[in-house]
Structure formats: C-alpha cells, structure tokens
Amino acid sequence: MPEIPEISAGDTAWVLVATALVLLMTPGLAFFYGGMVRMKSVLNMMMMSFGAMGLVAILWVLYGYSMAFGNDVGYGLLGSPTEFFGLAGITADSISGAIPTFVFVMFQAMFAIITVALISGAIADRTKFGAWMVFAGIWATVVYFPVAHWVFAFDSDGVTGGWIANNLGAIDFAGGTAVHINAGAAGLALALVLGKRIGFGKTPFRPHNLPFVMLGAGLLWFGWFGFNAGSALAANGTAAVAFLNTVVATAASMLAWLLVEKIRDGHATSLGAASGVVAGLVAITPACAAVNIVGAIAIGVAAGVLCAMAVGLKYKLGYDDSLDVVGVHLVGGIVGTLLIGFFATDAYIADSKLGLFYGGGAELLGKQAIAAGAVLAFSFVVTAIIAFGIEKTMGFRISSEDEQAGVDVRTHAETAYEFNDAAYGGSFTKGSGSSVNVTAPEKEGAPA
Amino acid sequence: MKLVTAVIKPFKLDDVKNALEAYGINGLTVSEASGYGRQRGHTEVYRGAEYTVDLVPKVRVVVLGDDDDAESVVDVIIKSAQTGRIGDGKVWMIPVDSVARVRTGERGHDAL
Numbered sequence: 001m002p003e004i005p006e007i008s009a010g011d012t013a014w015v016l017v018a019t020a021l022v023l024l025m026t027p028g029l030a031f032f033y034g035g036m037v038r039m040k041s042v043l044n045m046m047m048m049s050f051g052a053m054g055l056v057a058i059l060w061v062l063y064g065y066s067m068a069f070g071n072d073v074g075y076g077l078l079g080s081p082t083e084f085f086g087l088a089g090i091t092a093d094s095i096s097g098a099i100p101t102f103v104f105v106m107f108q109a110m111f112a113i114i115t116v117a118l119i120s121g122a123i124a125d126r127t128k129f130g131a132w133m134v135f136a137g138i139w140a141t142v143v144y145f146p147v148a149h150w151v152f153a154f155d156s157d158g159v160t161g162g163w164i165a166n167n168l169g170a171i172d173f174a175g176g177t178a179v180h181i182n183a184g185a186a187g188l189a190l191a192l193v194l195g196k197r198i199g200f201g202k203t204p205f206r207p208h209n210l211p212f213v214m215l216g217a218g219l220l221w222f223g224w225f226g227f228n229a230g231s232a233l234a235a236n237g238t239a240a241v242a243f244l245n246t247v248v249a250t251a252a253s254m255l256a257w258l259l260v261e262k263i264r265d266g267h268a269t270s271l272g273a274a275s276g277v278v279a280g281l282v283a284i285t286p287a288c289a290a291v292n293i294v295g296a297i298a299i300g301v302a303a304g305v306l307c308a309m310a311v312g313l314k315y316k317l318g319y320d321d322s323l324d325v326v327g328v329h330l331v332g333g334i335v336g337t338l339l340i341g342f343f344a345t346d347a348y349i350a351d352s353k354l355g356l357f358y359g360g361g362a363e364l365l366g367k368q369a370i371a372a373g374a375v376l377a378f379s380f381v382v383t384a385i386i387a388f389g390i391e392k393t394m395g396f397r398i399s400s401e402d403e404q405a406g407v408d409v410r411t412h413a414e415t416a417y418e419f420n421d422a423a424y425g426g427s428f429t430k431g432s433g434s435s436v437n438v439t440a441p442e443k444e445g446a447p448a
Numbered sequence: 449m450k451l452v453t454a455v456i457k458p459f460k461l462d463d464v465k466n467a468l469e470a471y472g473i474n475g476l477t478v479s480e481a482s483g484y485g486r487q488r489g490h491t492e493v494y495r496g497a498e499y500t501v502d503l504v505p506k507v508r509v510v511v512l513g514d515d516d517d518a519e520s521v522v523d524v525i526i527k528s529a530q531t532g533r534i535g536d537g538k539v540w541m542i543p544v545d546s547v548a549r550v551r552t553g554e555r556g557h558d559a560l
Contacts, residue, residue, distance in 0.1 A: 050469075202522060204492070204499035204500075204501065206492065206494065206499065206501075207494060254546075261493075261496070264496065265493045265496060267493055269493060269494070271494055271495055272495065275495060308495075308496070310496075311495045312496045312497070315497065324495060327495075
C-alpha cells in the first residue's frame with residue numbers, strides 16, 4: 001500500500017499554508033457578519049461560525065471526508081461513508097497527488113466548515129444556538145458532504161468520483177457550486193422557514209460595527225488566496241493564475257458595487273465596499289483557473305452590479321435573509337459559475353475547456369447551468385426539509401421576548417461590549433467566573 | 449443655586465467648555481445624548497436600504513451655579529455653542545435645593 005514517496009515539499013508547504021488561510025476565513029466571516037448585526041446579537045452571530053468550526057471539523061474526520069472522497073457508491077452521488085471512516089487506512093505516508101493525504105483531508109475540511117458557517121448570515125438575531133448546531137451537523141452530513149463529492153471528487157486510478165466533476169464535466173475550480181450556491185440556497189430555505197425578524201422592513205437594523213465588517217472582508221480576501229490558489233493543490237502556474245484572478249475580479253467587483261451605490265443611492269458606502277469584495281471573491285471562485293484577466297474583470301463587474309441589485313430583493317419579496325447570503329453568495333455563485341460558460345479560455349492554462357466567447361460553443365455553458373441548477377435545487381429542498389424538522393421538534397427560533405431582549409444575553413448569557421467604567425452593578429454569584437456580570441436568563445442557555 | 453443643562457452639538461463641546469472655564473466655572477458634567485428637535489434626523493443607507501435615523505447624537509452639559517451666575521452661564525453657553533444653523537440645541541435651568549461636596553461634606557455655595 002505505501003507508495004514510493006513522491007511528496008513535493010513545495011506543494012506540501014503551500015497547501016499547508018493555504019489550509020490555514022482557509023481556516024482563517026471562518027473567523028473572518030464571523031467578523032464580517034458580526035459587524036452587520038445589532039449590538040445585542042453580535043456574539044450569537046460569531047458563535048454560529050465558531051460552532052461550525054468545532055462541529056464540522058469533527059464530523060469531517062469521522063465520516064465527512066469518506067462521504068466526499070471515498071470511492072463512489074453509485075452514479076457519482078456519494079462517496080463510501082465507510083471506506084475512510086475515522087480516516088481509517090490513511091497514514092503519514094499516504095499521498096494524494098504530490099501532497100500527504102492528511103494535508104488534503106484538512107484542506108477540504110476547511111471548505112466544509114466555511115460552507116456551513118456561510119449559511120448563518122441568513123438567520124441573524126433569532127436563532128437558537130442549539131438548534132443551529134443540530135442543523136449544522138445534519139446539513140453538513142446530508143447536503144455538503146454529498147455535494148462536495150459531486151463537485152470536488154475527481155476520478156483517479158481505481159477510484160470513482162462525483163458526477164459534476166466527471167460525468168458532466170462542469171468547471172468549478174474552488175467551489176462556486178459546492179460552497180456558494182450550496183450555502184446561498186440553504187440560506188434562502190432557512191430564512192423562509194424561520195421567518196422575518198421582529199420589525200423587519202419597518203425598523204432600521206443598522207450594522208453595529210462597520211469596521212468589523214471591513215476587517216472581516218479583509219480577512220476573507222486574504223484567506224481566499226488559500227481557498228482559490230490553494231485549490232490547485234500544488235505550488236504551480238495554475239495556483240498563480242487562480243491568485244491573479246482572485247485579485248483582479250475582486251477589485252473589479254468592489255469598484256462596480258460602489259459605482260452602483262453612487263448612482264442609485266448617492267453615496268459609496270463602506271458596507272458596499274466590503275460587500276463588493278465578497279461578491280467578487282464568490283464569483284471568481286469557480287472560475288479562477290478558467291479565465292484570463294478579461295474574464296476576471298467581466299466576472300467581477302457582473303458580480304458587483306448584480307449582487308448590489310440583488311440584495312434589495314428581500315424587501316420586495318418579503319423574506320428576511322438578514323445578511324444577504326442569497327444576494328451575495330447565491331447570486332454571486334451563479335454569476336461566476338455561468339460566466340465560465342462564456343469566458344473560459346486556454347490563454348493561461350493550456351488544454352483548458354473553452355467558453356462561448358473563445359470558440360467553445362454553448363456546450364460548456366449548458367454544463368455550467370446544469371451544475372448550478374442541480375446544486376441549487378438539491379440544497380434548497382433538503383435544507384427546507386431539515387429546517388422544518390428542527391422547527392417542528394426542538395424549535396429553531398428563540399421566543400419573541402428573547403429576540404427583543406437580545407439573543408446574546410438570553411442564549412449565551414453574555415453581552416459583547418463593556419464600554420462603561422461604572423459597569424452595570426451586580427454581584428458574583430457562583431462558579432469560577434467564566435461569565436460576565438449580566439443578569440443570567442431564567443430560561444435557556446445558562447452556564448452550569 | 450441653579451442647575452443649568454445644555455444639549456448642544458458634539459463638536460461645540462470644546463468651545464463651550466473653554467468659554468465656561470474662562471467665565472470662572474470650576475466644574476461641569478458631560479454625557480452623550482441623542483435626540484431631535486426641529487432639525488429632525490438624517491438618512492443612512494445600508495446595502496441600498498434607506499433608513500431615516502430620528503435621533504441625532506448630541507452632548508449634554510450640566511453645570512451647577514449660584515443664582516446670580518446662572519443667567520450669565522446660559523449666555524456663555526449660547527454664545528459658545530451657537531452656529532446659527534438648525535440643530536444648535538437648547539439650554540434650560542432649574543432651581544436646586546442643596547448641593548454637597550462628597551469629599552468634605554461642605555454644603556451650598558462652598559460646595560460649588
């Protein structure tokens with residue numbers, strides 16, 4: 001079984017670093033989302049990301065990796081959950097490509113974590129933490145792990161992978177479908193099942209800390225180099241192309257979003273800049289190794305413009321996708337995935353598939369549309385079923401009283417900020433002092 | 449004695465503080481406040497959603513003074529806080545029954 005060691009030190013070093021970069025995206029996302037909610041919900045918002053980091057990492061090594069990258073059990077729909085259960089059979093000598101398999105396992109683990117965390121933006125201010133954790137575990141298991149198999153598991157000697165990657169042959173380099181359309185469709189389903197926040201569309205929900213949002217967007221962009229360029233799984237020219245396009249498309253998207261705002265609203269906003277960055281990153285994710293800089297600019301501009309317009313839809317259609325997971329990730333993911341069908345070129349990477357504008361005809365575009373539609377529909381339907389199940393059994397939403405008082409203090413028994421020297425009075429009651437001096441709730445979530 | 453309370457534009461605080469100091473007032477208390485008068489609020493835009501924010505940030509300055517000083521203190525505040533544009537704020541005074549200095553227990557005029 002142990003192969004002749006063909007580990008590339010350079011590739012391994014880069015993918016190790018890229019893995020850490022992708023992990024950093026999730027705390028980055030926590031800041032991006034956390035700054036956008038009101039002061040009374042920032043901890044809950046960030047905890048949904050951190051909760052995903054804890055739970056999904058464990059599920060991934062138990063059976064998630066096996067479900068995604070085990071040998072296919074049929075039709076490219078799912079990897080064998082038992083083949084690598086508990087990472088059985090993998091050792092330090094195991095090799096995937098030119099890197100140790102353990103590095104690949106961890107690199108892909110980070111994708112599973114952030115995909116789950118992305119969904120949480122749709123349900124800000126009103127979600128039971130326990131219900132979120134249950135949802136995160138089930139969703140990762142029945143939605144993400146299979147879809148990661150569809151998209152990321154390529155056929156290799158003796159191992160059969162997923163249907164989108166192999167049978168269909170759509171291009172999704174780093175997860176436009178598996179990560180962003182997947183999370184975006186799930187966010188839409190969750191927002192519909194949980195319902196609107198109290199006061200949605202009537203009272204202003206102003207972001208409580210826009211510098212946090214910009215800090216988060218910065219961390220996301222930084223981490224995204226691991227996400228996109230790391231997906232080459234090698235320190236090579238493909239990684240360089242992905243890196244290049246991750247800069248170019250993101251820059252174009254930010255400028256486009258700001259321009260839309262300036263023309264439509266009269267002001268270029270910091271929230272718009274941060275949102276434009278993320279929209280661009282989302283859209284270039286599937287395309288970053290398939291296009292040249294012309295395609296990257298086009299994809300960035302399209303994402304910036306379309307996502308900036310899409311975030312207003314929730315008010316017209318009446319669903320409370322609180323932090324625009326749909327408007328940014330679903331729409332941005334679709335934009336990037338479909339535009340590959342137009343802009344795919346072999347200008348930078350020889351023998352690449354060609355899109356409509358480069359003589360490849362409409363075939364690739366059709367494949368891209370099928371991949372996007374399949375992931376969207378699967379994720380939306382299965383997420384809705386999971387969410388209804390949780391809502392009907394343990395309840396997904398906090399009480400309206402708790403929602404008005406603030407999910408942080410009622411669910412986590414904490415408040416985010418203590419800016420007041422006089423504090424709020426009170427006395428030390430019990431325990432070793434891990435919690436702050438707010439009045440603990442009588443209901444749920446009080447620490448033991 | 450009188451308690452003079454002023455709600456002013458935050459950026460005028462330094463001017464008011466300096467003017468009161470020059471007049472001879474030894475101490476004051478400042479707190480952040482929010483509210484609206486004829487100025488009303490302002491508009492903010494987040495991802496294209498336009499909000500009318502009713503309450504504008506203000507600073508509340510509270511000064512204790514002798515009866516004889518009170519009207520002059522009001523004048524000093526008006527003069528130093530005035531921009532002439534809408535939203536300059538309000539000043540009012542109310543009578544105070546008694547004042548004590550916590551450190552020494554002195555009462556009345558000595559406590560000012």
